[in-house]
Amino acid sequence: MRIAKAVWRLAAHRGLEAVSLRQVADEAEVSMRLVQYYFHTKQRLLQESLGYLDAWISERARLRHSGTGEATGRALLRLVLAEFLPVDEDRRLNLLVRLAYFTRALSDPEVAEVFLGNPPELQDYFVDQLRALQERGDLDAGLDPEMEMETLFSVATALGIDMLLDLRDEAATMAILDYNLDRLFGPR
Template identity: 40%
Template structure:
């Protein structure tokens, strides 16, 4: 009896091929034909599952966000239930940093998407705005931390979160660019979180 095709599995296989290309050669190297070759399937099969390149790129962006979400959930589970706000921020931000080969390639793919957004924003029109959603959620975490007295009451939560995300993204680029290693980036991030959660530090 022929094996039943798992359509979600096939679509995930195609998306993974796209992200391998994006993480190693950039999105300028992405075409339906190149993705088919990377996935080891026919072009017609790729076109059956994905109607056009913009749809393919949006699937890749959604998968990058899903991978980050899975890393966050795995690290949070390893830390146990009831994480304090500082631990929540630490888990999320360190999940963004490229600390191994898989997260390094994901970071390269994120950078490829960012470059496309700068030069050809129409190509990603309608894509889910994952960065804004993450910033909104972390802001609610820091609001609770401020209201509970874990951080100085003069801190402005959204500004602090935006600064932490900007720092993390900058550190990520410095790691993939070879300026510093992952351990150094983690130490800098830990230092900044210590300052934020030190209630004696002026806002």
């Protein structure tokens, strides 16, 4: 994870073009040999670091939810969506790294395959939660959980970019997320 976090910091601040095995080793304060041993190539390093990012974000969302004591599905989904908003340094880093991967995916088919491939763990988790809410009767059974996930994740990602650009503050952003959650669950 230490090496992946070094990739994320470099990508967030200088873009993926600036990432090299040597720079990652320096940033992680480990030997170049260690980076080469685990990742072999820059391409593999980039691909695996993205997978680690998805898993890290998913775990953070789950921990945030378990720490709140809130049992409602709406509260959980709100916490998951807030992971895409740059409201603290970790989430800011996450969004900047995702934007760096997005930019690289436009010209690099191998990165695009990983970036656009299987839905990240967090998206799968979100869809599973929507399905569970439908089964409990807390969410309209006629909704398509995958389409709702795609819609809400797209909204959250766009809002996160707006926040990076100082076009919206956190309160305005959360009001928009709440509006979209109200659409699914009804007003609070």
